[in-house]
Amino acid sequence: MKTERLAAFTDGVIAIIITIMVLELPTPRGTDLASVKPVLPLLAAYLLAFINVGIYWSNHHHMLQAAKKVDGPVLWANNALLFVLSLIPFLIRWIGEVGVHPLPVASYGLVLILAAIGYYLLERALIAAEGEKSMVKAAVGSKHKEWISIIGYAAAIGLAFVSPYIAVAIYVGVTGMWLIPDRRFEGWR
Numbered sequence: 001m002k003t004e005r006l007a008a009f010t011d012g013v014i015a016i017i018i019t020i021m022v023l024e025l026p027t028p029r030g031t032d033l034a035s036v037k038p039v040l041p042l043l044a045a046y047l048l049a050f051i052n053v054g055i056y057w058s059n060h061h062h063m064l065q066a067a068k069k070v071d072g073p074v075l076w077a078n079n080a081l082l083f084v085l086s087l088i089p090f091l092i093r094w095i096g097e098v099g100v101h102p103l104p105v106a107s108y109g110l111v112l113i114l115a116a117i118g119y120y121l122l123e124r125a126l127i128a129a130e131g132e133k134s135m136v137k138a139a140v141g142s143k144h145k146e147w148i149s150i151i152g153y154a155a156a157i158g159l160a161f162v163s164p165y166i167a168v169a170i171y172v173g174v175t176g177m178w179l180i181p182d183r184r185f186e187g188w189r
Contacts, residue, residue, distance in 0.1 A: 001070040006078060007061065013082045014057045020089040021046055021053075024096060042096040048168075048175060049088050049108075055178045056085060056115060060122075066135040067126045077125040081118035087111050105167045106160035109153045112171070116150055149174050 025046055028035040060081075067074075091111060094104045127137045152174040160167035 001075075003064045003067045003070055006070050006075070007064045010057070010060055010064075010078060010082065014053060014085070017053055017086055017089060018050060021049055021092050024089060024093045026096065041100055042092070045092050045095045045100075048171060049092050051175055051179070052112065052115075053085060053088060055175070056081070056119065059119070059178075063123065063126065063136060063139075066139050067130065068135070069126075069129045071125075071129045073125040074122065074129050077118070077122040081115065081122050084111060084114040084118045100164045100168065102161045102164050105164035106157045109157040109160065109167060109171065112174075113150055113153045113157075116146060116153070120146070145177060148177065 025042060026039050028039055088108075088111060091104060091108045095101075095108070098104060123136065123140060127134050127140070130136065152170050156167035156170035159170065
């Protein structure tokens with residue numbers, strides 16, 4: 001299979017994930033600014049989730065530019081990543097219904113850890129499909145940002161039970177670190 005088909009499938013699933021998230025946003029009950037205030041926490045959660053999904057999509061896109069071969073393990077690793085990302089709308093809805101509380105905020109961190117693992121497994125599957133001389137392997141370097149992210153998410157999960165707002169601040173900080181696209185893969189093809 002060519003990487004373009006995998007990229008197209010992933011694009012479609014990510015578009016659906018984002019669409020589901022936006023459809024979960026409630027409409028303010030009035031026409032003044034005060035009526036927007038109750039939905040601001042959910043809008044903020046949506047924005048953070050949208051940016052996280054966008055970061056995964058962008059980095060996935062760049063990684064597939066370097067890849068030349070897709071096999072069964074790559075397909076399943078990609079499906080695992082997409083499955084985890086598809087849980088994000090559920091978490092946004094949960095936070096929207098109950099508010100910024102420890103368990104839903106901690107669960108968001110768990111999903112972010114699982115997404116990071118899913119992305120790593122996809123990366124490893126692409127390298128295995130092409131061998132040790134693959135362009136993906138050549139592009140992959142230091143894992144500093146990845147480890148900082150996982151440590152940050154793990155800390156945020158625990159801290160969510162102390163203050164969910166501290167956990168959210170950590171998620172925002174880690175997300176900010178990833179706003180610059182993964183340039184290791186740019187320029188391939």
